[in-house]
Amino acid sequence: MNPTFWAQYLDHLKSRVRADIYHDYLACLNCRMMSEERWELCLPDRATYNWVESQLYSVMLESLQTLMGEKMTLSLSIMDDSNLDIAARTKPGQLPFEEDLPSVRDTSVCESYEAAYVISAERKRMTPNYVKVQQSPSPLMREATKLNPDFSFDNFIKGSSNEFAYAASKAVANNPAGAYNPLFLYGGVGLGKTHLMHAIGNEVRQTTDLRVRYMTSEEFTNKLISAIQSKSMPAFRERIRRNCDLLLLDDVQFIAGKESTQEEFFHTFNEFQSYHKQIVLTSDRPPQDIKNLEERLKSRFAGGLITDIQLPDYETRLAILRQKAESENVILPDEVAQYLSSKVTSNIRELEGSYKRIKACAEAHKERINMALALRIIEPFLKTRTVTISVDRIIKRVCTYYGISVEDLKGRSRTKPIVRPRQIAMYLSRLHTNLSLPDLGRIFDRDHSSVLSGIQRIKLELTRDPAMQYDVKRLEDDLLA
Ligand code: ADP
Ligand code: MG
DSSP states (O other): OOHHHHHHHHHHHHHHSOHHHIIIIITTOEEEEEOSSEEEEEESSHHHHHHHHHHTHHHHHHHHHHHHOTTOEEEEEETTBTTOOHHHHOOTTOOTTGGGOOOOOOTTTOSOHHHHHHHHHHTOOOOTTTOOOOSSOOHHHHHHHOOOTTOOSTTOOOOTTTHHHHHHHHHHHHSTTTSOSSEEEEOSTTSSHHHHHHHHHHHHHHHSOOOEEEEEHHHHHHHHHHHHHTTOHHHHHIIIIISOSEEEEEOGGGGTTOHHHHHHHHHHHHHHHHTTOEEEEEESSOGGGOTTOOHHHHHHHTTSEEEEOOOOOHHHHHHHHHHHHHHTTOOOOHHHHHHHHHHOOSOHHHHHHHHHHHHHHHHHTTOOOOHHHHHHHHHHHHHHHOOOOOHHHHHHHHHHHHTOOHHHHHSSOOSHHHHHHHHHHHHHHHHHSOOOHHHHHHHHTSOHHHHHHHHHHHHHHHHHOHHHHHHHHHHHHHHHO
């Protein structure tokens, strides 16, 4: 190796790359081989290699060619992996290890992540006016931050079941690490937690230059295990802790019972907090109810804002369906939308699934969606999956559960042992039937505002009273069984 060339090369690179980037990523650059046509340089670990290879390769090649001539070629490799020759591995257009790449905040090195990929893929020279920014997220972009561009705030329908979670998510997106940190969203499956989480990520990416990373906790665990096995923990930490400003960790209940994952996540969590970086978590239940989750994590999770998403009511289900059809330019007759929204009450994913089945069948038969088709497709499915619940059944079930009479429940008594079951019956009726508040008012012999306040009371209690959660869950399980 010629030390003068090497020093000149590093000087040249320093003049082309921002100081902190040089310090973080290129100070550890080593030379493995120098010939008159080709240099082979190496980096200490895979994370650094991945980043440098995707973001700085062009500028590194250009520096080399400026100093040593246009014909020079450059290959990069990882120091402890001598078989990995990138020049040999990478065909034009094929991107190595894209899923591990950190997102890029550094706009002066490269204006966008997408642009960096374009450069890396095509091995073009990096000149300021070359760097193109694609407007819409490309599939590669999606891979890198793992954000799904289809989930936005705009296409999230608000209703009383999710408005608080929506508002909290919006606040976090507008002011990362400034509103609630962490934000903890919980609720049953298919109710929109992941949707909101991606919406936060997408909005933050559009409005700031913060680096966003979405991960399921399973992925966190798997990556951690493979980092431990391959002895590359520093790279793992670097990727999660340093190369990310907003961490979206989905389905965090899965880290329960996994000791090393919890340990690592605890430190990640602390580091994020101390650097004022935002964390958003989702789970199927509130932190205190996650079994085998370390106390210190429970208390950390509870340190920001915990908010739940509940089963959407009939109107919200209907609005979601209508929006879905509209966004796909599908004509969904009102009758069918109402039928589906009143029958498929368990969650939004199932509701969307029913709609998709009908749509696919209509397309296959080249006919428009109509009620006969909907009945044909959905009825057999409903028979096995859901039960039609009438208000009468709900009222009877609640009365039996609490040992009171239907007359008492509908009567005027204001004592707690009667009021609570009454409110629970109202709540369940609103959730599992398509009756409006005035309808329920007539049935419960009250005006619709007392029905509404009863329902809201239960919703509030459900967020803070485990006994209430237990009772309502048991009643629902019974009714839906
Ligand atoms: P979860 O993560 O709670 O299990 P998801 O976020 O995956 O649920 O939601 C399931 C499906 O329902 C997704 O396709 C999502 O877009 C849709 N969805 C849920 N809630 C809403 C809503 N309020 N508005 C529009 N779509 C919704
Ligand atoms: Mg989810």
